[in-house]
Amino acid sequence: MSDDPNAWHGRSLADLARGLEVGEFRARELAEALLARIRSLGLELNAFITVTEDEALAAADAADRARAGGTAGPLAGLPIVHKDLFCTRGVLTTCGSRILGNFVSPYDATVVARLRTAGMVMLGKTNMDEFAMGSSNETSHYGPVRNPWDESRSPGGSSGGSAAAVAARLVPAATGTDTGGSIRQPAALTGTVGLKPTYGRVSRWGMVAFASSLDQAGIITRTAEDAALLLSVIAGFDERDSTCVDRPVPDYVAGLSRPLKGLKIGIVRQHFDQGLDPRCAALVRAGLGVLRDHGASLLEVDLPNLDLSVPAYYVVAPAECSSNLSRFDGVRFGYRAEGAANLLDLYCRTRGEGFGAEVKRRVMTGTYVLSAGYYDAYYLKAQKVRQLISEDFRQAFGQVDVIAGPTAPTPAFALGEKVDDPITMYLNDIYTIGANLAGLPGVSVPCGFADGLPVGLQLVGPHFGEERILNVAHRYQSVTDWHSACPGGFA
């Protein structure tokens, strides 16, 4: 089976790296096999905005030459795809928007550059909610992504294309970004592993900015081991991101096998209140039981202001987005409306035609909460509430090492089901937003199936606690096999 190209797509990055290392197959053969799947199955799922076939084959050939010459790094020749929010030199970066429909970046984002330097082969750019504003991938100008577990359902969002591609075995790993849950929620809804690092752990340079105090780059894979492998490459100081933290990067793979004995896991009482689908609650509780059986102790903790996290987020994130998205003016890059009468008309029409409905709502919400007379009542108030929420986490992490609970309130929902009700859509992120507001790392791992749809268990750590949450996720995956299940039609 090992030399069967039809089986390569089911293997993890770590496993494929061993295959390349011993010469079992070449990077070019691997890239060709996965590109063929992307062309057929990727199209069916609408998971990609751009497939970079020529660049991929050239990069794969270069990796093969480096391996033959003995100069290759451990990740050389391994495939990856990038969320279409990361700037990629010479390749379209649309951010899921019409307004960037023709934007070709002259440079690579730091995350992209680091993975490229490590020899990884980019196969394409994945579909996403427009400007990462959405939890279902339905706000993309390029159409919704379908969930490989049930194609009438959403894969979640905003990194829905990345999650669907990894779940469908089109690629073993994808980058994503997480501002309010945009890596972890789609990972939960597609049965993949989604890691959002600590704010400042990974450079945001070259990411199209949405909400700068919340945005963080991360990874979607099928195993925590693969996430650790990639985090070790993308994490670290970058002088070009003024919020990137200058702090040593541990070897995340080395810490994976640490035993769980002595680990204190906090269970948040508020997580199991009404609003959580009972099927998800049961699977999450079973997952917690597995961790307890392997040596961890479970303690109840309180996050009393959890309910305020979604409203606080929907002041802070839109406020920052209204400022960040002011750069899209039809002058320096991107779409420009035709026949404008004057400069104001050019701005208004370019933005009116170039942005979709959800982006307009967020820009307008942000404009409103920052406008004269409302700043104190909304923005300042939200930043105070954000402080309360961070303090709740600080208190909890005084008692426990890791907080565990559900990633999303329900399994994957139907496409079209929530698209007309922004508040219901926003509440999808009730369990994930807290980590963004407080700048904490979080990971979602598959913990079972509710009527055939994957459910995720979320682990949140203190600042720079990636090593420990990946360790817990890895130990969990070494005694469960939910992550090995493959959606029908994609085996």
Added chain:
Amino acid sequence: MSLTRDQVGHIALLARLELQDDEFDDVVDKLSRIVDFVDQLQAAATDDVLPMAHPLDLRQRLRPDVVSGDIDREAIQRNAPAVRDGFYLVPKVLE
């Protein structure tokens, strides 16, 4: 409705967004629901709380104000809708 049509029209202008007649009612409705939703924050007791400035309580790092020289104007302007002699072209702003 917590927001009037006039308010929404004003916000749209501040945000430099032209709204079509057929999307206006939907924007008023959904924006009002969002504002009602975030109004929950008003009930939170925050009298002695300092607003958060940075998730890690760190200060923004400064860099020396020197020219880095890594901007390739031609490559960057290839993305612009209209340029001439290195300048961006916009509709006339002065008569």
